[in-house]
Amino acid sequence: MEGTITNFIYLICISLFIIGLKKLSSPDSARTGNLLAAAGMIGALIVTLITPLPDGDNNYPWIAGGILVGTIIGLVAAKKIKMTAMPEMVSIFNGLGGACAMLLSIVEFYNHPSGEPLLSGQIITTFFALFVGSISFTGSLVAYGKLDGFLRDSLVPPAPKVVNMLLLLIILTVSVYTMLQPELNFTYIMVVLILSLIYGVTFVTPIGGGDMPVVISLLNSFTGLGAALAGLIYGNQVMLVGGVLVGAAGTILTMLMCKAMNRSLLNVIVGGFTVSGGSTAESGDQVAKVATYADTAIMLKYAQKVMVVPGYGMAVAQAQHTVHDLEKILEAEGVSLKYAIHPVAGRMPGHMNVLLAEADVPYPKLLDLDEANREFPSTDVVLVIGANDVVNPAAKTDTASPIYGMPILDVEQAKNVIVLKRSMNPGYAGIQNQLFFGERTRMLFGDAKSSISKLIEEMNNV
Amino acid sequence: MDLFYQLIGDNLTMIYILVFIIFLGTEVISNVPTVLHTPLMSGANAISGVVIIGAVLLIRQASSDDYTILTLGFFGIMLAMINVAGGFAVTNRMLEMFKKKKK
Numbered sequence: 001m002e003g004t005i006t007n008f009i010y011l012i013c014i015s016l017f018i019i020g021l022k023k024l025s026s027p028d029s030a031r032t033g034n035l036l037a038a039a040g041m042i043g044a045l046i047v048t049l050i051t052p053l054p055d056g057d058n059n060y061p062w063i064a065g066g067i068l069v070g071t072i073i074g075l076v077a078a079k080k081i082k083m084t085a086m087p088e089m090v091s092i093f094n095g096l097g098g099a100c101a102m103l104l105s106i107v108e109f110y111n112h113p114s115g116e117p118l119l120s121g122q123i124i125t126t127f128f129a130l131f132v133g134s135i136s137f138t139g140s141l142v143a144y145g146k147l148d149g150f151l152r153d154s155l156v157p158p159a160p161k162v163v164n165m166l167l168l169l170i171i172l173t174v175s176v177y178t179m180l181q182p183e184l185n186f187t188y189i190m191v192v193l194i195l196s197l198i199y200g201v202t203f204v205t206p207i208g209g210g211d212m213p214v215v216i217s218l219l220n221s222f223t224g225l226g227a228a229l230a231g232l233i234y235g236n237q238v239m240l241v242g243g244v245l246v247g248a249a250g251t252i253l254t255m256l257m258c259k260a261m262n263r264s265l266l267n268v269i270v271g272g273f274t275v276s277g278g279s280t281a282e283s284g285d286q287v288a289k290v291a292t293y294a295d296t297a298i299m300l301k302y303a304q305k306v307m308v309v310p311g312y313g314m315a316v317a318q319a320q321h322t323v324h325d326l327e328k329i330l331e332a333e334g335v336s337l338k339y340a341i342h343p344v345a346g347r348m349p350g351h352m353n354v355l356l357a358e359a360d361v362p363y364p365k366l367l368d369l370d371e372a373n374r375e376f377p378s379t380d381v382v383l384v385i386g387a388n389d390v391v392n393p394a395a396k397t398d399t400a401s402p403i404y405g406m407p408i409l410d411v412e413q414a415k416n417v418i419v420l421k422r423s424m425n426p427g428y429a430g431i432q433n434q435l436f437f438g439e440r441t442r443m444l445f446g447d448a449k450s451s452i453s454k455l456i457e458e459m460n461n462v
Numbered sequence: 463m464d465l466f467y468q469l470i471g472d473n474l475t476m477i478y479i480l481v482f483i484i485f486l487g488t489e490v491i492s493n494v495p496t497v498l499h500t501p502l503m504s505g506a507n508a509i510s511g512v513v514i515i516g517a518v519l520l521i522r523q524a525s526s527d528d529y530t531i532l533t534l535g536f537f538g539i540m541l542a543m544i545n546v547a548g549g550f551a552v553t554n555r556m557l558e559m560f561k562k563k564k565k
């Protein structure tokens with residue numbers, strides 16, 4: 001009787017997840033969608049808490065403690081975090097979910113009654129959950145480190161492909177060997193656990209920081225998979241369906257992002273940006289032209305059409321509000337200003353959209369890749385704010401370049417290009433950008449926020 | 463081979479659900495505008511915290527003096543809850559900003 005009620009409520013919660021995700025994929029209903037999914041989660045949690053179980057001591061104080069501490073940490077972190085650090089935050093949250101799946105499978109092995117056969121579907125599933133959860137945990141932490149900048153791309157283990165294949169092989173062998181034993185040996189489980197944790201690190205480390213959006217999305221689908229596998233172990237539908245939904249969503253997003261960069265997922269994982277093409281050397285003796293604030297201010301003021309191309313540099317400098325101020329000043333002068341958003345600009349899909357939304361930039365001003373490329377030939381001034389690889393013409397011309405084939409924003413078609421950048425250092429992908437040496441390009445060095453503030457100052461003086 | 467049949471046989475309903483949800487999940491999410499990629503990712507990430515259900519069941523089934531399981535379960539709940547609470551809150555915060563300038 002109680003079982004039926006429990007399962008019925010689970011069904012409602014599952015429906016809420018699905019409706020929630022559906023609504024999350026349309027701008028008007030996204031907020032409702034998120035709240036519905038959250039309601040589904042709370043419902044599922046409450047039902048799981050009160051359903052009578054045949055055995056066990058309930059141990060409610062432990063549960064309450066865990067929920068309380070987790071909620072407080074989660075809510076505070078979500079409130080405190082800066083909008084620019086969102087990718088890092090999502091990455092950490094994701095790793096924690098993976099860690100939970102990992103802990104569950106450890107306990108599952110720990111609880112395994114002696115004498116029970118080890119060669120069973122249950123044990124295989126548990127091994128999978130242990131593996132996937134561990135990768136998701138350490139992989140997300142490495143992704144966080146790369147996004148945050150304390151792990152540099154140059155920190156690559158020797159021969160990553162060989163190491164990864166070897167690790168996978170050992171993990172598989174030890175797992176199979178464990179299952180063929182008459183009794184479960186917990187030491188082997190620990191070996192699999194530790195190797196899986198290491199694999200998570202060696203799997204993500206060689207992948208370039210510029211590819212982190214794809215990796216986070218992929219790891220997100222791993223965590224979903226971990227939850228789904230745990231659902232199989234517990235015979236629990238909410239976990240199964242919730243996990244699979246996330247797995248599918250993560251996979252689709254990963255594919256969308258790979259498509260935007262015109263690379264296959266395999267290429268992202270195996271290829272990496274570890275070695276940049278030989279074409280970088282030849283730009284050594286070229287000199288980029290430097291712009292002055294006064295010139296740029298005048299140029300902007302007397303332009304008719306200005307396009308802003310934001311990138312990760314804008315996020316780092318927290319310049320989105322200042323950019324919006326510049327937009328308002330120019331609009332007041334009768335200049336039309338729009339934003340060209342590359343699908344992989346920043347460190348997360350839609351990263352720029354979120355930042356500009358935070359600064360109150362209206363939707364219709366944000367153009368996607370195709371719209372923007374149609375506009376560039378008639379644009380007077382393009383302001384490239386901290387973007388690099390997404391405006392690199394090498395993607396079209398240089399077959400040796402690692403980003404060759406990626407659709408880019410054709411900013412060089414505009415009459416003038418002003419590039420705001422901290423220094424001449426190449427972007428995250430480590431590739432030199434010919435755009436900077438272009439005929440119509442001027443560089444404006446410095447932190448994006450202070451540069452734009454100075455531009456605004458100059459503009460008021462003109 | 464027997465193992466394979468046993469695996470399929472034991473979990474037939476679950477496997478049905480699994481396959482249908484993969485199709486459903488793919489279908490539901492396939493047409494997302496770029497603006498919503500980040501919130502969707504973060505929302506989906508919060509849902510993946512559903513693994514907390516397993517941790518709750520785990521602790522409830524444990525006996526009250528098995529401190530190994532209780533401790534591991536406690537951490538499981540705490541970590542997954544950070545994922546759930548933080549994930550939904552962060553997503554809501556992002557979406558609130560979209561809301562503002564839609565008159």
